[in-house]
Amino acid sequence: MSTIDSRLSATQLAAFRDHLTEEPIEYDGLTANYDADEAIYHIETPDGKTSVAADELSTVAAEQAAYLTNWHFYTQQVGGEIVRAFCRWLELADERPVPNRYAALEDGIDREWGQLAITTTISDNGSRRYEIRHADDSDAAADALTTHTDPLDARDIGTLDADGRYRPLRTAPSLTAGWLFADLTANEVYEAVEAFYPATIVNWHREQRGELDVDHWRDEQDRQSGIYNLITVLPDEAVDWAAAACCDDSQCVKRREWELSEEESLTAAGGDGVFPCREPCSMVVAAGREWAKLEREDTQRYEFELTPSEKEQIETIIDAVADGTVDEIREADVSEPANRYRVRYLREKRFDEAGNLAGTPTHPEAHDEHADSGDTDH
């Protein structure tokens, strides 16, 4: 049976009548009111107008019934404005009128939220059900995934990555795959997403309403105390490097909306994430503190003897670490500059006993003083 042919349940009809006794309905293409003098319900949808008595309500045309079940779901079953807005986004509610949407929901409407793939489906009475899985598992058979029912399980799934390493940034694109929330209610899908990506829905909702409160880097600097006061001395250009290093789409699925200040933009890309990042996070602030310490050093001119291939090898090693591709390099692929054997060879060849690259001390003066002591100085 197609959901578009569904009829209103007794509960839905009662809720509809009760509501109209109090006030008219104007929701998502449905306009309805109750004429108490005539004991008649007037129902208008984009497809037509109907005026019926109470005992005829259950016989309204299928498309009008769809508008009624849609009203019932969103106003009587979904808790709160933010959950409602999120669920409407999940089913592309602003793009399709109710009958078309119901037809699409029969097959399921898919949206992605960070690394989450969320599918909305509908049952005969207009109730939506939600499925969440990792976007990488979009084509996986459900029985190949571990099924969860408690939305708060998302908190544990998101704690460690696929290699068992701690994910201090829950919006890092390192969410492990292989799990499935097969059948969630509207309120449960909200709680699961909140557990995977805390506060992202509420910030997205504020942004949708034009009310996102962005705190820029200078606001963050001004607010710090204790050990994080140090970020006040981080040079402006370093903030750009920090944003490019930490906030790129390859590192975080949020879309950075904070800049240096309201008037001073950063040149680093903010990313294409669905949901916004409204202020530098604690990871960026903690990293900024380290960089503030490091940026206090002056540059120094060093001389190294390296072959062209060795120079390029060092650059490739830095790329491999920065891009997280070290684990992809095959064990015996010594032609790959960041291969472990290749790097060990470079170390054997170019480091002296104290670990100095090409025998060049990091602090030449200190090196002279301690030349006989054998101290490492790097």
Place this chain on the structure above:
Amino acid sequence: MQSLVIVAHGSHLNPDSATPTHTHADTIRATSAFDEVRTGFWKEQPSLREVLRTARGDDIYVVPLFISEGYFTERVIPRELRLEGWDPDLWDSDGISADTATLPAGDIDNDVHYCGPVGTHRAMTDVLIRRAVSVTGDENVGDGFGFAVVGHGTERNENSAKAIEYHTDRIRETGRFDEVKALFMDEEPAVDDVADHFDSEDIIVVPLFIADGFHTQEDIPEDMGLTDDYRNGYDVPATVDGHRIWYGGAVGTEELTADVILERAADAGADIGDAIARVRQQTNPTREAAGD
């Protein structure tokens, strides 16, 4: 609608840091005493800056899962939550007697009830004693046992030591244990010499810390001589200088800590029914043994 917001430190490095916060939040959720329980962190997500906007209640109770009154509870948390008009004097505390202040939160169009930390609430004494029960597996533990409450010390915050002394005194006043003493990591009397401070052969040692981490899992076991290398683990009890040391780890991981969070919210006016009694019952480690 009534919301509970538990705020805690969290960590960028240690996934266990937030575990007690989540565990206690789950325990309280199961009581249905609040319409929702939210958690927020200094170092994790949602951040303290954004946790209040995730709460939907009309009555919002914020309880810091911290041990002592000081830098975090008096400065960082109120600033990050944007509590308008906050002043530590509103708690009118001597360092261990913070209760509640009700203030508008700039992040949301609502007042919040900002409670004192769990660590200085009188009910935390019961959690320390409960940990003595759970670490020994004896619900009547006391006779013949010494009890050491371990704190960080005064390195950064003198109230930290006050909280340790407060609970030490309260445990002593129960008369349940033969000896009760406060020991510290970075000042005298030092936890390193735990055996020197007790005549009792059996000594229960419980750090007044929220979460297990570097201090409670590495420093203290090694400093007390329970093990040469924390990675090798240690026995409970472990014998040191002729004493049996029953080391309990961070008290904040004891399930009964959820009760202290509830007590803080109830003191601030939250309507939580019989949730406190139920949590006390449910988290009792000897419940099954007692045939309950």
